[in-house]
Amino acid sequence: MPNRTAILETVKGTIKFELKETEAPITTKNFIDLANKGFYNGLIFHRVEPGFVIQGGDPKGNGTGGSGKTIPLEIAPTLTHKKGAVGMARSQDPNSASSQFYICIEDAKFLDKNYAVFGQVTEGQNVVSNIRKGDKILKVTIQ
Known part of the structure; x- marks a missing residue:
């Protein structure tokens, strides 16, 4: 089965990204479940670091909020932080990712x-x- 696509409709236009369901099944399931519930609809990008990342998915809008549930850190050696990579933001605890995600503006291999x-x-x-x-x-849908 081919990977599904997330479609993020924003005030600036549409961003589509392939969900790496085979390599990151826990993380993609979490994102898909939240998107299908409408969790991300209407939230803002609360963090923008030029040349690095944009970050959203926080219902509080300030980087401290989440969905109320966390998932374990899921590292796939084949998935790297190259331009356009989508990842889960978290606190210092590696197993604290919840709903916040980021998209790399440029490579961020570190x-x-x-x-x-x-x-x-x-x-x-x-x-x-x-x-x-x-x-x-505005809206996140999964195809």
Whole structure:
């Protein structure tokens, strides 16, 4: 079965990314479940680091919120933090990822082996580069 695609509709345009379900089954299931519940709809990108990442998925909008459940750190050696990689944000506890995710604007290999990559942008990397702090995620759907 081919991997599914996440479609993020934002105020700046659409970002599509392939979900790496075989390599990161726990992480992708968590993201898919949240997306299917409408969890991400209306949330903002609360963190934007030019040349590094955009980050969203926090219902509090300040980097401290989550879905109320955490998942274990899931590292797949074949998934690296290259431009367009989608990963799960977390606190210092490696097993604290919840709902916050980030998308790499450029390569960020220093994150490899420390953060779970679970997707790769296939369309809309230009939109990723144009996201600014506070920009809204209108809707996330899974195809």
